[in-house]
Amino acid sequence: MYQGYVLSLAIWVPILFGAAVLLVGNDRNPAPTRWVALAGSILGLAVCIPLWTAFQATAAMQFVEMAPWIPRFNVNYHLGVDGISMPLILLNSLMTVLVVIAHWEVITDKVGQYLAAFLIMSGLINGAFAALDAILFYVFFEAMLIPMFLIIGVWGGPNRVYAAVKFFLYTLLGSLLMLAAFIYLYTQTNGSWEILDFHRVPLGETAQKLIFLAMFMSFAVKVPMWPVHTWLPDAHVEAPTGGSVILAAITLKIGGYGFLRFNMPIAPDASHFFDTFMITLSLVAVVYIGLVALVQQDMKKLIAYSSISHMGFVTLGFFLFNADGILGGLIQMVSHGFISAAMFLCVGVLYDRMHSRQIADYGGVANKMPVFAAFFVFFAMANSGLPGTSGFVGEFMVIMGTIKVSFWYAFLAASTLIFGAAYTLWMVKRVIYGEVANKNVAALKDVGAREMAFLAILAVLVLWMGLHPKAFSDVMNPTIQELLRHVAQSKLG
């Protein structure tokens, strides 16, 4: 078997195909470019399948690859996955396929560069999830900024440049501080960049707090947590549909992943010290951002704020330090990947026809696009946490975890069940139901086979995860138990 290379393939197949797309890219005849990209993304997903089928439900790192990279600094090409990172790699590889399908008739400008950016980014994201060496992680983590910057800035909406620069600088600030923390840890471990060595090294209290804050800056911006979330609505609104999908479904998850992989195990005492702080920020995101979402006029902005609010659940769950919370947060991450991607794709379907994202421009879409309306309502329900969909599982578990810690935290967290339903369903009501609002809506055509394909795939996944979450929790649980054991031990002294 090629198990020893699965992760390398998951990283390099999309990147190489991206480079190939760049080379064959021809704007006058984009069809071959599109097919090469589709083949690349499907192959990229196919090589990831062993990750799911051959995964052992233990906490150990699996599919490990190790080779020296820069011996001078003891940097290694060290890859491996556990129950936290494996589902995220699969999620990413799948989303890449959907994004390539979704772009088909929509993007006509610089198709080659557009697709290449997505494929290269997909490989880089897989690399960030799989890296077990801090510098390797950092290289993937930062390199990701370049294609994302271009995706937002080149193919985005009217205010795209502002959004792209804001996105870039926010993220860069955070990640450079994290780099400083890595260098400190390198000196503390006597010359190792291994993340697992970082987990083991004893650290003083102040050092832990500073490391926590430096990494917090990096990952909080990615998640994004309130109050460093302001780049997200801009970036989402201006990004093309595919960009929004990858941004919401994947890159935000790297923030959550970072907390689990870096902040909590490296600085457990500081994590406990800052837990109230983190929970507070998360609850603000859940409640306040939920209210902000309620008043949005722009559908993409609304979903963007809803993303922030849902990601608040993720960080809330993590910093409860109990199994329900962390598992719930992780499931919420994956589920949010499906649902937010679906929501953005739905808005993309409408935008491609009407070239408007304003809720006010719509009304009565269900009359003209019944199939689409069914999907849209289904995903909206999932977004508001309807039982039976994946949205319910994560939120419910996090609330269960929260109530063990404090009733009032749980009370505030549970308010999302109301706010989430309110802003999502109110949007659905205004867009989908009612009389046909104007002659543009009257001219709408229902979804075609291509759009049906990606919406159906996501609908199946949302249902699967909602009805049978055990498939996911079995994979994640051993790693979470191990993480909790690790975090419970003080690293002081």
Added chain:
Amino acid sequence: MNTATFSLSTMAPAIPEIVLALLVLTLLIVDLTLREDERHVTYWLAIVSLVGTAVLTLITVGRPLVVTFHGMFVADLMSQVLKVATLLTVAATLVLGRPYLAARGLLTGEFICLALFGTLGMMVMISAHHFITLYLGLELMALSQYALVSLQRDSVRATEAGMKYFVLGALSSGLLLYGLSMIYGATGSLELTRVAFAIEHGQSQQMLGVFGLVFVVAGIAFKLGAAPFHMWLPDVYHGAATPATILVGAAPKIAAFAFVMRLLANGLQGMTGDWQQMLIALALASLAVGNIVAIAQTNIKRMLAYSTISHMGFLVLGIAAGNDNGYSSAMFYLLTYVLMTLGSFGMILLLSRQGFEAENLDDFKGLNQKSKWYAFMMLILMFSLTGLPPTAGFFGKLAVLQAIWEVGYGWVVVYAVLLSVVGAFYYLRVVKLMYMDPPAGEVTIEPRADARWLLSAIALAVLVLGIAPSSLMELCVRAITASM
């Protein structure tokens, strides 16, 4: 090693310098006999001389350290590597600059010979083991550069730049000489090993030594272009014809690095504690000035000049670490920086054409529409200057920051990364102009194929060094350990 008798074999380590000197002198005469339309012969002879000398130096790589000419001259791995880099950089500058120079009637024997004499000066600096040789090399380089900058005699800007460069350069040379004379007074020797010996064994007057050191460091800072001795840099970069800018901005940094290494790390290593503080102060100032002021620039040459100042801040930071780890990191930083400078100024040359200087940022607008390939090359270069992986610039910064943290300057690292975010903004602006703005006016890429190939190779090398930096890093480590 110090024999009183004359022996040809003592000259052997200096063969590359001697050969280059002879070649330049020959070239000077050959050029006289050429007609105006045969000037390309001079150009090709110059390229052959540079590459030939580089090959000659390459052959000597790996020989053990030799000090010759009565302690005046040293040949070691560091000098060999740096000389090869210098020679190839100057050769690349000429290749990249040729279309530009030819279009403006600057491809003259004077330009080429001055460039080669400057190169000779740099080689002497790199191999200097004595204050006198250091100074000789420095002045040969500097005087050639003053002339190169002001060679466009009809251009007011170039003349002004040359004038500023000369006056400030002379002043800094004076500072340096003053400092060196004081160190001579304090230690009783001009030869680096003996200076080092005197300081280490307490046979020097410490007060006088430190006093001299201040002047030496100021002189060094001027040559590197580190703030607050950076005033000449933006004007010279802006005023000089772009190929002359590269001749001032790329290879001389290699020589200046060697100069700093010889003086501070070899000669004055006993005073590391003193100059470390001074260098850190210089680095802090350079990072701030370079990154913040660059934001306000609309001229790309000025912007890159300020970017140079901030990069010199990083370079100085590596040297300030004061150990082999720091020196080799700084050397890696230096070599990748020179590559990026060649590339980014090479792009300006690429976009320039007859009667048109592509030197405003706006001239890069919409480059992606015109040429995806070169826009991508510039993208790599800009992100490398930012220090973003996977480019060479990232590993340079990482190495330097790591080295300075290890000697206990964690706060400097945090300061440096925060200012890097500021710096990212203006590099990002170039990318934004190329990819996100519609083209303003016509963008044409005319230069000859060799310049275009070379430019692509340079940019790709920056990318490859970001993915596989290991061998160059090892080379730097070996060079530094062999020379210390």
